[in-house]
Amino acid sequence: MGTGLVEGSVPPELRDRVMAAGIDELTRWGIERFSLGALAARHGIDESEIVKYWGDGQHLALDVLLRWDGTQSVTPDTGALRSDLKALSLVVASYVNTALGRSLLRALVMEDHMLYSDDTRLTFWKVRLGTLRTIFDRAAERGELRDGINLVAAVQLLVAPINVRALYTAEPVDEEYCTDVADLVWRAVKR
Incomplete structure (x- = not known):
């Protein structure tokens, strides 16, 4: 949709x-x-x-x-997966570090008392996933990914820690944290 x-x-x-x-x-x-x-x-x-x-x-x-959403128009292409992951993590962080970004992130959180079935979140995630997975698709074409990588899980490994930190703390998501997350994901998926 x-x-x-x-x-x-x-x-x-x-x-x-x-x-x-x-x-x-x-x-x-x-x-x-x-x-x-x-x-x-x-x-x-x-x-x-x-x-x-x-x-x-x-x-x-x-x-x-x-x-x-700060990630929709950005798919870093540095020529290497590790630096693409770092660049993307910084884009996600720059978005959630704004008051608007945090507010919209909170608006996406599922509430227990949801009154009706609404696939807006799922549709948003699918569109966002399509943009974010481009980085992994290019890495696969360059031979940087090991076989059998679940690309949905790989994207979630990158964005979830940044989003969780933004949701549960008032701290900004800084460059060091983004680098650490990007490196962890890179180590998990690299050939």
Whole structure:
């Protein structure tokens, strides 16, 4: 599932207003309580205009998350897996070190009292995974990966420690930590 948008189809002023409202709603209420009606009412935006371009709340929430996720447009290509992993870990850290990044990360955390089935998180993860695994795919082509590597697990090994540190501490995720995580992943997957 994509975001449901034809890129460039939303008038820029409306996109900016809706994206700002979407960020506010997600960081305030999380995915479970994200509602087009509430967003429209609180932010003075015509709900029919939102529906016209995004269709539903899931598409809008996903568009907001993907637009502001720091890893979507970045796939470092330094020519070597080890340095690609370090560069990517620094990109993830720079995103979660911002107030917005931490807030959106918290919005993705599953709540025990989820009222409805929503695959927004899964869709977000699949899109993010597709971008992040590019680094491992290139490393495999260069012969840097040992056989039998589960690429989903490899990507999770890299981003999970950074995300967990951002979720459970107020400390910034620093370069030394990123280097340590990247080196651990590199050692786990290298040929």
